[in-house]
Amino acid sequence: xxxxxxxxxxxxxxxxxxxxxxxxxxxxxxxxxxxxxxxxxxxxxxxxxxxxxxxxxxxxxxxxxxxxxxxxxxxxxxxxxxxxxxxxxxxxxxxxxxxxxxxxxxxxxxxxxxxxxxx
Numbered sequence: 662x663x664x665x666x667x668x669x670x671x672x673x674x675x676x677x678x679x680x681x682x683x684x685x686x687x688x689x690x691x692x693x694x695x696x697x698x699x700x701x702x703x704x705x706x707x708x709x710x711x712x713x714x715x716x717x718x719x720x721x722x723x724x725x726x727x728x729x730x731x732x733x734x735x736x737x738x739x740x741x742x743x744x745x746x747x748x749x750x751x752x753x754x755x756x757x758x759x760x761x762x763x764x765x766x767x768x769x770x771x772x773x774x775x776x777x778x779x780x
Contacts, residue, residue, distance in 0.1 A: 681730045681754070689715070689723045690732075694746060697733060703745035 684690050692713055697704060704712075710720035724744060727733040734747045 677730075678757075681732070684726055684730050684732065685754075687723075689713075689719065690727050693720070693723055693727060693744075694732065697744060697746045701745070703736070703743035705741045705743055709744070 685694065693709055696709055696712055706717065706720055706724060709715075709724070710717050713720065724733065724735075727744075728735055731750050732747055733744045736743050736745070
């Protein structure tokens with residue numbers, strides 16, 4: 662029988678990947694990402710918090726989390742900071758998740774089944 666432990670995984674990278682995906686599923690960061698995805702040119706914090714009806718401090722805290730995990734890019738434009746979705750990072754995440762479900766390593770397949778991702 663194949664055991665999940667046979668798959669070589671870098672614990673540090675796994676932890677970063679876990680928290681990156683976790684942040685993407687949290688309600689406020691997810692809503693911020695959804696808003697920014699609609700505006701490829703980016704938006705400032707005022708636009709985001711007014712649109713989402715959030716306190717400015719809550720919006721800023723969540724943008725800081727998104728920046729920490731490199732999910733958004735912040736660019737200074739005069740006195741404003743413009744936030745955009747980090748498309749390169751998002752594409753890398755989409756690709757990694759897609760490869761996870763396509764990869765045919767028997768040990769990894771068993772791990773997916775045990776985690777409830779079989780299909």
